[in-house]
Amino acid sequence: xxxxxxxxxxWLARSLDNPIRRLIHSPDKILGGYIEPGxxxxxxxxGSGTFTxxxxxxxxxxxxxxxxxxxxxxxxxxxxxxxxxxxxxRITTHKSEPNGIGISDKVDFALAFYMIHEVSxxxxxxxxxxxxxxxxxxxxxxEPLIHVSExxxxxxxxxxxxxxxxxxxxxxxxxxxxxxxxxxxxVNSRKDLGWxxxxxxxxxxxxxxxx
Ligand SMILES: C[S@@+](CC[C@H](N)C(=O)[O-])C[C@H]1O[C@@H](n2cnc3c(N)ncnc32)[C@H](O)[C@@H]1O
Numbered sequence: 524x525x526x527x528x529x530x531x532x533x534w535l536a537r538s539l540d541n542p543i544r545r546l547i548h549s550p551d552k553i554l555g556g557y558i559e560p561g562x563x564x565x566x567x568x569x570g571s572g573t574f575t576x577x578x579x580x581x582x583x584x585x586x587x588x589x590x591x592x593x594x595x596x597x598x599x600x601x602x603x604x605x606x607x608x609x610x611x612x613r614i615t616t617h618k619s620e621p622n623g624i625g626i627s628d629k630v631d632f633a634l635a636f637y638m639i640h641e642v643s644x645x646x647x648x649x650x651x652x653x654x655x656x657x658x659x660x661x662x663x664x665x666e667p668l669i670h671v672s673e674x675x676x677x678x679x680x681x682x683x684x685x686x687x688x689x690x691x692x693x694x695x696x697x698x699x700x701x702x703x704x705x706x707x708x709x710v711n712s713r714k715d716l717g718w719x720x721x722x723x724x725x726x727x728x729x730x731x732x733x734x
Contacts, residue, residue, distance in 0.1 A: 533600070568592055568635060635662065
């Protein structure tokens with residue numbers, strides 16, 4: 524299958540990784556609450572690696588980031604940055620196909636930042652993403668407010684739900700529409716133990732991640 528004509532060209536994605544962008548979309552603020560040391564995390568449509576590099580710091584030496592993109596040029600940029608930052612051992616790059624991601628690792632967290640609107644078959648894509656989660660997994664989708672209308676974003680949320688992912692909160696991310704999901708069969712350790720829902724659970728689910 525050929526690349527969608529809507530795919531962000533690699534030479535433009537390079538410009539997405541700059542200090543102003545990192546100020547507006549601080550990876551630490553956006554992802555800090557979701558990623559822990561030792562985890563395996565997925566950066567879907569990683570582009571030039573703004574989030575990949577930050578995620579590699581968050582997972583620490585024992586963790587792993589799988590950076591996925593349909594464009595080899597993006598992955599080359601990520602590999603180069605990973606070496607420059609001394610993080611190469613924590614980052615695996617994977618070239619996906621427009622009609623399939625093609626990995627089988629189970630992940631704790633996946634990010635799809637500003638990429639779903641470029642995917643040609645969102646239903647199939649999210650079905651595959653949903654199959655990659657550990658029971659405690661989380662998926663954060665963020666889409667650009669300008670390109671993606673409220674109704675288009677709702678279609679994405681509907682597709683995620685059809686794939687077995689349940690919306691849990693709408694984190695506030697500047698200039699974005701966003702939703703955090705967890706698998707329908709998600710393990711909530713305290714609930715599993717038969718304990719009641721704590722106010723902290725509710726707080727965690729609805730907090731503003733862009734504080
Ligand atoms: C606008 S860029 C965003 C890059 C990065 N997530 C960021 O926020 O800096 C979208 C990226 O998604 C990738 N992409 C588009 N469709 C894809 C697909 N079906 N599977 C994997 N990556 C895809 C593009 O090649 C591009 O690198």
